[in-house]
Amino acid sequence: MNVGIDKNFNGTLSSSPLGAGGLTVTIIGTGLIGGSLGLVLKDKGLARHVIAVDNKPENQQRALELGIADEILPMKEAIAKSDLVVLAVPVDALFTLLPAVLDEVEDQVVMDMGSTKESVISAVVNHLKRGRFVATHPMWGTEHSGPEAAVRTAFVDKATVICDAENSDEDALTLVKEIYKSIGMHLVYMDGHAHDLHAAYVSHISHITSFALANTVLEKEKEDEAIFELASGGFESTVRLAKSNPAMWVPIFKQNRENVLDVLNEHISQLRKFKSCLEKENYEYLQELIENANGIRRILK
Amino acid sequence: MNVGIDKNFNGTLSSSPLGAGGLTVTIIGTGLIGGSLGLVLKDKGLARHVIAVDNKPENQQRALELGIADEILPMKEAIAKSDLVVLAVPVDALFTLLPAVLDEVEDQVVMDMGSTKESVISAVVNHLKRGRFVATHPMWGTEHSGPEAAVRTAFVDKATVICDAENSDEDALTLVKEIYKSIGMHLVYMDGHAHDLHAAYVSHISHITSFALANTVLEKEKEDEAIFELASGGFESTVRLAKSNPAMWVPIFKQNRENVLDVLNEHISQLRKFKSCLEKENYEYLQELIENANGIRRILK
Numbered sequence: 001m002n003v004g005i006d007k008n009f010n011g012t013l014s015s016s017p018l019g020a021g022g023l024t025v026t027i028i029g030t031g032l033i034g035g036s037l038g039l040v041l042k043d044k045g046l047a048r049h050v051i052a053v054d055n056k057p058e059n060q061q062r063a064l065e066l067g068i069a070d071e072i073l074p075m076k077e078a079i080a081k082s083d084l085v086v087l088a089v090p091v092d093a094l095f096t097l098l099p100a101v102l103d104e105v106e107d108q109v110v111m112d113m114g115s116t117k118e119s120v121i122s123a124v125v126n127h128l129k130r131g132r133f134v135a136t137h138p139m140w141g142t143e144h145s146g147p148e149a150a151v152r153t154a155f156v157d158k159a160t161v162i163c164d165a166e167n168s169d170e171d172a173l174t175l176v177k178e179i180y181k182s183i184g185m186h187l188v189y190m191d192g193h194a195h196d197l198h199a200a201y202v203s204h205i206s207h208i209t210s211f212a213l214a215n216t217v218l219e220k221e222k223e224d225e226a227i228f229e230l231a232s233g234g235f236e237s238t239v240r241l242a243k244s245n246p247a248m249w250v251p252i253f254k255q256n257r258e259n260v261l262d263v264l265n266e267h268i269s270q271l272r273k274f275k276s277c278l279e280k281e282n283y284e285y286l287q288e289l290i291e292n293a294n295g296i297r298r299i300l301k
Numbered sequence: 302m303n304v305g306i307d308k309n310f311n312g313t314l315s316s317s318p319l320g321a322g323g324l325t326v327t328i329i330g331t332g333l334i335g336g337s338l339g340l341v342l343k344d345k346g347l348a349r350h351v352i353a354v355d356n357k358p359e360n361q362q363r364a365l366e367l368g369i370a371d372e373i374l375p376m377k378e379a380i381a382k383s384d385l386v387v388l389a390v391p392v393d394a395l396f397t398l399l400p401a402v403l404d405e406v407e408d409q410v411v412m413d414m415g416s417t418k419e420s421v422i423s424a425v426v427n428h429l430k431r432g433r434f435v436a437t438h439p440m441w442g443t444e445h446s447g448p449e450a451a452v453r454t455a456f457v458d459k460a461t462v463i464c465d466a467e468n469s470d471e472d473a474l475t476l477v478k479e480i481y482k483s484i485g486m487h488l489v490y491m492d493g494h495a496h497d498l499h500a501a502y503v504s505h506i507s508h509i510t511s512f513a514l515a516n517t518v519l520e521k522e523k524e525d526e527a528i529f530e531l532a533s534g535g536f537e538s539t540v541r542l543a544k545s546n547p548a549m550w551v552p553i554f555k556q557n558r559e560n561v562l563d564v565l566n567e568h569i570s571q572l573r574k575f576k577s578c579l580e581k582e583n584y585e586y587l588q589e590l591i592e593n594a595n596g597i598r599r600i601l602k
Contacts, residue, residue, distance in 0.1 A: 139533040159530045188530045201518050202531045206539040209510055211594035212571040217502050218596055220567055229460045229489045230503045232440040236601055237538040238507040243598050246591035250584055261579050266521055268572050270513040271565065278562050283551055290547035293512035295519055297544050300537055 022048030026078040026085045028097065030054045030063040032142065033113050034088030035150025038068035040183050043152055051078040062147040079104045084175065087112040092251035094120050102129040109172040111136050115199060115248075116255040117163045118192035131169035134176040137161045137195060138185060139203070145245035156184035163192045200259035205267055207241050207249055208260070214242035323349030327379040327386045329398065331355045331364040333443065334414050335389030336451025339369035341484050344453055352379040363448040380405045385476065388413040393552035395421050403430040410473040412437050416500060416549075417556040418464045418493035432470035435477040438462045438496060439486060440504070446546035457485035464493045501560035506568055508542050508550060509561070515543035 025047045027034045031054075041047035052069035054060045063069040079085055085101055087094055091114045101110055102124055111134045114120055121135050138160040142149060160180045165173055177187060190198070217239070253260055277286040326348040328335045332355075342348035353370035355361045364370040380386055386402055388395055392415045402411055403425055412435045415421055422436050439461040443450060461481045466474055478488060491499070518540070554561055578587040 139531050141533065141535065143535075158533060161531065186530075198531050201521065202536045203533060205514065205517065206536050208572070208575050209514055210539055211591055212568060212575055213506065213510055214594035214597040215571045215574075215590065216506065216564060216568040218593065219571070220502065220564065229487075230440050230462065230499050231601065232442065232459060232504060234442065234444075234542050235503045235507045237541055238510055239597055239601060240538055241535050242594040243601070244591075244595075246588045246595070249591060250588050253579060253587060254582075254584055257579050257582070261576065263517060263521065264572065264576050264579070267513060267517040268569060268576065270516045270520070271509070271569050271572070273516075274509050274513055275562065275565050275569065278554060278558050278565070281555075281558070283555055286554060287547050287551050289516065290512055290545075290550060292519065293515035293543040294545075294547070296515040296540055300532065300540060300544070 022046060023083040024049045024051070024081055026051045026053055026073075026075075026082040027063075027069065028053040028075065028078075028085065028087050028101070029089035029093075030059050030068055030147050030150075031088065032145050032149040033138070033140075033154075034086060035063060035066070035068045035147045036140075036152075036154035037086060037088065037113070037183075038063065039066075039150055039152045040154060041179075042067065044182055046179060046182055051082060053078050059147050066147055066150065068147060068150055075101070076104055079108060082108055084108065084179075085110045087114070089114075090248050090251045091116045091120065091255050095123050095255075098133070099124055099127060102127050102133060105129050105132050108132060109134065109175050111176050113138055115203065115252045117161070117195045117199075119255050121164055121167075121192045125167075130167060132172050134165070134168045134172050135163040135192065136176060136180070137163070137199070138180065143241050143243040145248065155180075158185055159188050160185045161188050161190060161195050163190060163195050165189055196256050197259050200256055200263045204252060204256060204260050205263045207244055208253070208264060209267065210239055210241035211244075214239050323347060324384040325350045325352070325382055327352045327354055327374075327376075327383040328364075328370065329354040329376065329379075329386065329388050329402070330390035330394075331360050331369055331448050331451075332389065333446050333450040334439070334441075334455075335387060336364060336367070336369045336448045337441075337453075337455035338387060338389065338414070338484075339364065340367075340451055340453045341455060342480070343368065345483055347480060347483055352383060354379050360448050367448055367451065369448060369451055376402070377405055380409060383409055385409065385480075386411045388415070390415075391549050391552045392417045392421065392556050396424050396556075399434070400425055400428060403428050403434060406430050406433050409433060410435065410476050412477050414439055416504065416553045418462070418496045418500075420556050422465055422468075422493045426468075431468060433473050435466070435469045435473050436464040436493065437477060437481070438464070438500070439481070444542050444544040446549065456481075459486055460489050461486045462489050462491060462496050464491060464496050466490055497557050498560050501557055501564045505553060505557055505561050506564045508545055509554070509565060510568065511540055511542035512545075515540050 022045055027038050030052045038050045050069040051071045051073050052060050052063040053075045060072045085108055094112055094114045098120060110132050117135050124130055138155055140155045140158045273289055323346055326342060328339050331353045339351045351370040352372045352374050353361050353364040354376045361373045386409055395413055395415045411433050418436055425431055439456055441456045441459045574590055
């Protein structure tokens, strides 16, 4: 099946280096995000051939076994053979890897899928091949990691943020947009600075809250069995993200440190309001705080 | 279908006032919890006849329309006609309602489904009919409320806590146990004090966190559209509980004030550790905190 690019493409395909039979794609980093993209690109017929590059040999091998990729190559050779190079590595690695990838690029398109954007964009702002790069963040993930965590149902009906689109070449941008649309995502445009601020609110703080909640429970509650027995859906949904991989999240918090600190301070001060209500037995104000929180219904169906 | 009590019952049914063709059950409070129980008891053939008692006339009417109940009666008449009386009202109402219900009881069984246990149990500790009462808390709920929120799939594979079981008459306890087992729940026994402490950890703190997180986002982020577009599954799962009804939750926090304050203080201090790591750029300790939080995998599959 080849439903994606050809069908929806309204850009500059004829003048691009890309053929009509699907792309050759290198995915650098074949974990949860890169692995899921490989599966989806192959399922949709968007990629004719996927090459895996991963600094962990066991991940490369698993990518082949799981059908994420067709071939393993060293990075330089992989890039040379590809139409599209996708970087799906932790954001600290991205910071140094992206310039190195662009150094190897002729007219290939390069995109990243990182959770922070401002610093990675600034790392290549003056690179000769800046135009070949499209900065993206698909707003999808799970608390699991590694190639085994990759799923074919990833990305559907979620948003992808494309940042600083005006600094990407038109054909590169068009290709990346069509890929995301073809895998069922809708596109949102903003600059890297705005992205990082929004991401702190709608993703990063949720993870910190969840990690801290897990530590709270693990700290005080030594009777694991009792937690396990009583934990209902509500507990599970708020603590689920606490299973998330530190190799991914420490670099995110590091790169988005100021925004995350800002939101975290606000969150602690909101929690203190609940604490103060309970201490002072001010149940009218507690009611108000909860009614205000109910306003999230405006945003989340 | 009448698969429940008769089939599994290994107690004192023959000497109880309950017939073999299903119970007549009064449900006081036909919202999310009481309404769901009504649907499930009727689906399973455990209840022959369900009588709704609700101080909101519109809830009573909806309970009839939705098939939760067969009849509406004033409380006193309803109790007189029933084998089992279920109290599914907010925990502040429970505190005064339970003694009033027990005042009307001959040999009916009375159970509550409230989210806090110690105070409601102490409200009837010296009541002449204490033995007819079984204190329970099924660990199931959603963020929705009212009869419309009731669902037939409720309760399955979750735990029900039965508190201070030794103070309930044997036949009353047996009946309540068999009902919960028949609707797919497993039973956990503890005293009311222990229940309230555990509930603070595995349910109440998750709600405070979620309410505070919603307020954090709503406070700082005025561009609702941007949140809506970017919010991914992780955000949604941590903030979902913030839709929960204050009429239910203010009384819970009030009744379990000391335990909730205790856990909330611990949670704020755990969040401060994350804050301190970011402020001091101590990413080694941040990594440790996240690795520790990953330990929640031991408890949540």
